Every structure is written in C-alpha cells, then in structure tokens.
Amino acid sequence: MGQATFEEISASDFFYRNRDIAGFTNPSRAIFAAIRELVENSLDAAESQKIPPDVYVRLSFEGEATKDTQIYKLRVEDNGSGIQPRFIPSAFGQVLYGSKYKLKQMRGTFGLGGKMAVLYGQITTHQAAFVASSTGQAKVYSFKLMIDIQRNRPIILDRKVLINKDQWRGTIVEFSLEGDYLRAMPKILEYFKQTAMVNPYANLTFVDPKGRLYKFVRGTEDMPEPPKETLPHPYGVDVELLQRLIQITPYKTMAEFLKHHFHRVGDITAQKFLEFSGLSPSKNPKRLAHEEIVRLMQNMKKFKEFLPPDASCLSPLGEDLLRAGIIKELKPEYLVVHQRKPSTYAGHPFIIEVGIAYGGDIPKRGSFVIYRFANRIPLLYDEASDVSFRVINAMNWRRYKVSPDMPIAIVVHICSTKVPYKTVGKEFIADRPEVRREIANELREVARQLQHFLSKREHVDKERKRLSIFAKYLPKIAQFSTMLAGKEKLPDVDKLIKSVQKYGAEET
Amino acid sequence: MEQKKHKSRVAEKKNEVISGLKDFGTKVYSQLDNGVFPSISMPSRSTENINYDPLLRQFILGEKSVSRSARNIRHVKPFTQLAWAAMFSNELTTQRKTSTLRDVYYSAQAYEMTFKDQQESNNIITDLETVTGYSREDFNIFPEERSAVFGDLTIEYTVPGYEGKTLNLTSHPDGVLIGPALTSSEFASTTADKVIAIEKGGLFTRFIEENVHTKHNSILVLTAGQAPRQTRHFIRRLHDELNLPVYIFTDGDPWGMHIAQVIISGSANAAHLRELNTPDAVWSGVWATDIVNYKLPTDPLDEVDIKRLYELQRDPRYKEDPLWQREIKTFLKIRRKAEQEAFSRYGLTYIVDEYLPTKLKESK
Numbered sequence: 001m002g003q004a005t006f007e008e009i010s011a012s013d014f015f016y017r018n019r020d021i022a023g024f025t026n027p028s029r030a031i032f033a034a035i036r037e038l039v040e041n042s043l044d045a046a047e048s049q050k051i052p053p054d055v056y057v058r059l060s061f062e063g064e065a066t067k068d069t070q071i072y073k074l075r076v077e078d079n080g081s082g083i084q085p086r087f088i089p090s091a092f093g094q095v096l097y098g099s100k101y102k103l104k105q106m107r108g109t110f111g112l113g114g115k116m117a118v119l120y121g122q123i124t125t126h127q128a129a130f131v132a133s134s135t136g137q138a139k140v141y142s143f144k145l146m147i148d149i150q151r152n153r154p155i156i157l158d159r160k161v162l163i164n165k166d167q168w169r170g171t172i173v174e175f176s177l178e179g180d181y182l183r184a185m186p187k188i189l190e191y192f193k194q195t196a197m198v199n200p201y202a203n204l205t206f207v208d209p210k211g212r213l214y215k216f217v218r219g220t221e222d223m224p225e226p227p228k229e230t231l232p233h234p235y236g237v238d239v240e241l242l243q244r245l246i247q248i249t250p251y252k253t254m255a256e257f258l259k260h261h262f263h264r265v266g267d268i269t270a271q272k273f274l275e276f277s278g279l280s281p282s283k284n285p286k287r288l289a290h291e292e293i294v295r296l297m298q299n300m301k302k303f304k305e306f307l308p309p310d311a312s313c314l315s316p317l318g319e320d321l322l323r324a325g326i327i328k329e330l331k332p333e334y335l336v337v338h339q340r341k342p343s344t345y346a347g348h349p350f351i352i353e354v355g356i357a358y359g360g361d362i363p364k365r366g367s368f369v370i371y372r373f374a375n376r377i378p379l380l381y382d383e384a385s386d387v388s389f390r391v392i393n394a395m396n397w398r399r400y401k402v403s404p405d406m407p408i409a410i411v412v413h414i415c416s417t418k419v420p421y422k423t424v425g426k427e428f429i430a431d432r433p434e435v436r437r438e439i440a441n442e443l444r445e446v447a448r449q450l451q452h453f454l455s456k457r458e459h460v461d462k463e464r465k466r467l468s469i470f471a472k473y474l475p476k477i478a479q480f481s482t483m484l485a486g487k488e489k490l491p492d493v494d495k496l497i498k499s500v501q502k503y504g505a506e507e508t
Numbered sequence: 509m510e511q512k513k514h515k516s517r518v519a520e521k522k523n524e525v526i527s528g529l530k531d532f533g534t535k536v537y538s539q540l541d542n543g544v545f546p547s548i549s550m551p552s553r554s555t556e557n558i559n560y561d562p563l564l565r566q567f568i569l570g571e572k573s574v575s576r577s578a579r580n581i582r583h584v585k586p587f588t589q590l591a592w593a594a595m596f597s598n599e600l601t602t603q604r605k606t607s608t609l610r611d612v613y614y615s616a617q618a619y620e621m622t623f624k625d626q627q628e629s630n631n632i633i634t635d636l637e638t639v640t641g642y643s644r645e646d647f648n649i650f651p652e653e654r655s656a657v658f659g660d661l662t663i664e665y666t667v668p669g670y671e672g673k674t675l676n677l678t679s680h681p682d683g684v685l686i687g688p689a690l691t692s693s694e695f696a697s698t699t700a701d702k703v704i705a706i707e708k709g710g711l712f713t714r715f716i717e718e719n720v721h722t723k724h725n726s727i728l729v730l731t732a733g734q735a736p737r738q739t740r741h742f743i744r745r746l747h748d749e750l751n752l753p754v755y756i757f758t759d760g761d762p763w764g765m766h767i768a769q770v771i772i773s774g775s776a777n778a779a780h781l782r783e784l785n786t787p788d789a790v791w792s793g794v795w796a797t798d799i800v801n802y803k804l805p806t807d808p809l810d811e812v813d814i815k816r817l818y819e820l821q822r823d824p825r826y827k828e829d830p831l832w833q834r835e836i837k838t839f840l841k842i843r844r845k846a847e848q849e850a851f852s853r854y855g856l857t858y859i860v861d862e863y864l865p866t867k868l869k870e871s872k
Contacts, residue, residue, distance in 0.1 A: 473578070473587070474584070477584075480588070480595040481536035481595075484529060484530060484534070487537055491537060
C-alpha cells in the first residue's frame, strides 16, 4: 500500500506549476501578458502620483529558442512613483507581495502580474531580471534579481547605487523571456491602441523586435481623480474577512466594531442591524463564537437597511476624458459618451461608462466594433462571453434606426473595486444582473442620441439632395424653353433655386 | 378613270404642331422670366378619367386635369424631360427630320437628360401628346414600321429631297411601307372607291396576287396585327380626305375582332388624341357567324379567349352595337375560332372570288 505524501508549496511554486491561470498559457499569450502586466503597473505608478504617465516599452530579439519560439528581451520604463529601495527585491522577486491589498480601484488586484512576468522569464531563459528605480531623490538603485521559486524569496545577484543627477523618477524593468511575437503582434498592437484610448493622458511608446516604432501621444494632461481607499461594505464580506477584522480590531463592543470597520455604517445603522440580528451592542466582538460569526455574515447579506456604498473609492475616466480618448484613437464623425451614477453588486460599487462612435476611422464590417475596458484595462479576449457583448446583441437596435452594417464602435468601461471577472485570466466580465442592467440602460441613452444625430444628418442629406435636384433641372428648363420660344436671353433661375432653399418646396 | 378631289391637311397641320410646341415653350419661358416656377396642367390620363364618347365614337379624356409644377421636387425632373422633349420635337419638325422612340431615349443623353428606361421616355412623349393635343407622329417621332399599303393611289412626298415627287402605290408588289415619308405625303389622285384593311401579311399578299385592288377597285392596307397609330391615322385620312368607305378583315377570334374595333373606335391609351380612329369603318369578317355559315375549319377557344370575350361584352365600344353583341354571343356559343387562312380549304382563290364579294355587299 502506497503512502500519500504531503508537501507545502510556496506561492511562487504554485504559480510556476499553474501559470495558465495567470494568463501565461502559451508563448504568444505569454509575451502579450508580460507586456500588459508591466505596462499596467507603470500606469498605476504614475497615476498614484497624479503624473501623466510616460511608458516606454521595447521588445528586442535575442535568439531562437525552439522552432516556433524566440528569446526576447523586454524593457519597460516609466515615470511613475518609483519604488523605495528596500521594497524593490520583494516587489519583483516575491509573488503575492504588493501594494494592492486595499479596497480601491486599481488595474491589478492580485499583486501578481509583474512578478509572474519576471517569473515566467526566469523559467524560460534562466536569466536574471534587471530593475532600476528612483523616487526622484538623490539616488537611483538598481538590482539584478532572480526568484527562489521554492522559497518564494528574491535572490539579489547584484545591487548598485547611482547618483541621480537628473532627478529622474520612475522604474525600469528589463528581463528576457521566451515567446512568439509574430503571433502575438496583432493583439499587442491592439492592446496599445486601446490602452491609449482609455488613458488619453498617457504617452505610450512601443518599439518592436523589427525596430518598428509605435507611438501613442497623449491628447490631454487632465487625469481622473485618483480613487480613495475605503472600508469593506457589509454586503461584500465573507467569514474569512470577518475573522481577520475581529483579530485586529481594537474596539471592545459590537457597535464600535461595526462603525469603524465597515463602509457607510454609523451609530443608527449599527444599532438597527444589531437589533435585526439579535446581538447586544455591548458584546465584545472577540467573544463571538464561530457559528455566531457565520450568522453575522449571513445577516449582513439579509439586512436591507445598509446604505449603498459610495463611489469615492472609484476612479471612472469621466465623460470628457473618455471622449478625448475615443476621438484621439478613432477620429469618429460623431461621438456620444455617457457615465451613469454609481451602482453596486454584492456590496461592490461600480460605475459604467459607455461611448458610441460613428464614422471616421471606424470600419464598416457588418457588426459593431466593441471595445471593452475594466478599470482602464482593455479586454481583448473572449469577447463573445462578455456581458457587454451579450447586452449589445440583445438590444433592439432597429428601434434606434441603427444597424450593424453602419461604421459604429461601442465602448464600454466598467470601474469597480472588484471587477466581476468570470475567470482569473481577467478577460471578460461576468453576466451579473446589476451590471447587465446598467450597461443596457446606458446603451439605450447613447443609442437615443446617436439616433438623433443620424436622423438629423439624414435630414440634412435629404435637403442637400433636394436642392441639388432643383439646381440641376431649373437651368435646363430655362435652356430648353428659351430654345423652344426662340428667345435670346436665358431667364434667371438663381432666385428660384434660392427660394427653394429658404422656404422649402411643396412635397406633394 | 374617276379622279377624286381631296383637301390637303399635311402642310397646315405641320404649322399647327410647330406653333403648339412654341406656345408651350413661350409659356414656360415667360413664367421663368417672371420669377415664378413654371407649371402646366393637362388632362389626367388615369383610367377613371377615360370615358367613351358615343357621339365622337371614341374614348376621350374627362374633366379631370393634373398639374405639373417645377416647384414640386417630384415633378421637376419629369417637367424638365417634358421641356426637353418639346424642344427636341420642335427641332425634328422644323428641320423635317424623323426619329424613333428609341432615338428619343438616346438623344436625351446628349443634353445630360437621362431617362431611367425606354418606358420613362415613352411616358414623357405621351405627356407631350397630352399637353399639345398632337400625336408623336406629328412631332416626327415614329415607332418601328411594319404595316403596308397597296393600290391605285398616287401620293406626293413632302419629305426633304422628295418634295413634289409622286409615287403610285401599285408600283411595288409587296406594298409600300407605311412610314414617315408616306404618312406625311399629300394624296394626289386615286381611282379606288374603297379601302380594305387586312390583319395578316399572307392574306394581303394573296389579295395583291389575285388583283383584288382592281377587281374590287380598292386600296389594300396591311395592319400587321394591331394597327400602329400612324396606320390608323392613315386609314382615317383615306376615309376623310378621299371619302372612301373602309372594310376590315381580321381573324375570326376575339383578338381579330378587337383589331377592327381599335381602327373604328380607338383605344383608351390614345384617349388624349383625336383622328386616329375611323368611326365609319366596318368590320367585315371573319365573323363568328361566318365560321358557322361557311363551315370553316376551327380551333377551340381557350380560356384566355373566353375571358377576353366577356371583357369585350362589357366594353362601351361593343355595348351599343347589335352586330358586335351578336358576334360575341355566337363566339361564346360555338366556342370555336377560325383564322383568315381557313378559307383555303375551299381552294386558294375562294376567299377572293366568293367570300369577299359577298361580305362587301353584306357590309354596305
């Protein structure tokens, strides 16, 4: 009889064995994911300082790896906040270490992306990563790092301190990885274009392995308000979170505990809730039994009188910036954007912003061009599974005199402290009724405005066509009647043509 | 030989047509010159405005009129086309050139006047006929020719290059094509005392071979099926200007009967025009009663024939006349039809020697 062996594995080890779930599925997807994760870290780092981001990405060819894959060197530079020197090794050399375990809207949520990229590079090329960073102070710190996968610890191979003569601030990451750029290229370029659309205040530069330069220049310096950190809302908590809060709380009564650890809970709400769940306000939370904690969590979900979460923890793009981004990248003939007021699902606030653009650079391809964004990240895969796609397809566009063979692009941006992704790959939004309803309402709003524009345009077109008919035929009538009547001088029809413009002709 | 004096209308009419076109042009011109949108009104050609006039013995247009205004977006193009058609017709008539409906369609393109199709250009020509009251042949616009005439009639050409030249219509044994040159000719002299119109080419040739024109002192006209308008007008002129009675021979079926009727009473399509019909002309055969009396070889009437007979029975052109009504009833009773050639069963000359004289006598 064999004996089962149990061993503990580290977080690095876990992701090493399960890299699929973080998006590093295959060589082409891996190179896309690596670029994306680092670019998003860079954007977050600049935005947290209210600095318009400048992100430079270079991918260069290093050598052949296998028949289908190559070794590339990826370098990403930003002008973001920079990282304190003591945090640098862990920030890039320890999985699940990061600054993102608080409740506010950020691009990444797991503290995983940048490290996974570095880890993937190390696995495929056995080379160290180079990181340099400065917070704009006197010195620049640079490291050569590897990850000790089994122990989930950074190994520092080299460390240098340089004088920061130019007061440079930002972070540079460079490492090698195996990938298939040729297959990934269309998605990578689309990623930059869409990122530029939803981050119109960012400069993005990409140099690809063939030396081609792609530059997306910012269209504005204005940036959205950065999000505020917030407490968890009672609707959104689970038993695990409750237990952790109970462990760390300095408060000795349930009333104080609820008031200080939960979003939008005051004296009155706390009192009503405790009454509702049959708990004494003066009970010490640390004395709660396990079953009581479970019941507390269940009651929190049942209680109807919690105030909805406010949206200060969200940082939507806003109508002006969304408009600027879409105009910059699509140059449409007509555009309408709309932002709805915040809503919630399962205790998580979210805001939907949509735009609908017509004409310009938008191609006619027999179906709408759909751009999906979540917390300012473009979602490029699994379009057909996304809630936006479903809502768009379920809508009765004919009511708005809009048809899919028109050159129309639809942009849907969801902001939330917890984007309802369906999978860890973070590629599409789950079909939740609250989200679906908001998207649908918003699409109706912009569709109405598009309809208004189209019918006005049709009217103008018709009017122009009508005028051109009179302008074409009246001079001919003049010509023929002059010949018939045997006259010399053509009658003047300009006045008649003008009068048609002014008053309109009879239609029957 | 007896010479008949006739009154000439050809030159006179030409001038009327030209001044009619010019009037239209002047009217449009002065409206434009006064800074108003030109408009014209003309009798409506819709079916409810087409009535049978028992006095004139033809279809006429009623009181209803329609107006075409260049102010109206939907009218401005047809109005322009109409003005162009008038201008074009004016050039044709003054320069004494002829043209076909097909020509009209293409000529318009030289003036960047496009017609959607032949039908659209034909409609505009019909509009011009309605506005002016003259038929397109008066504007020198002709359809393809197919009918012919044979007999002792001397005509005098008026077409350019042939002015004053004469031709006797017996000079060619196939007959002479009824085309623009012939229809615009003056009638100089004739010895004939009647006109015989024949539906089919075969019989027309037989009549010429058998000297029907001399034996019966007649001018033979081949209608070649439904008679073209210019042929109908030509027959009318033979009747009016030369005072000749007209006898019509067609197949013994509803379609032949109607060919005769259109020569006599005109068609609804030409209700806006006059002098295309010959009310005094007579249908001489082949009647349904002839089929019975002469025991002709026959074919059964098919469904379409029967349907047509019921239609004709209600038609105002047939209603008042006991002959027509009797023949329709007979057709419906015997349910048979016979072609003109059916007489050949009694020998090739039977129709000329026996049938024709009898019928001419009967029709008088």
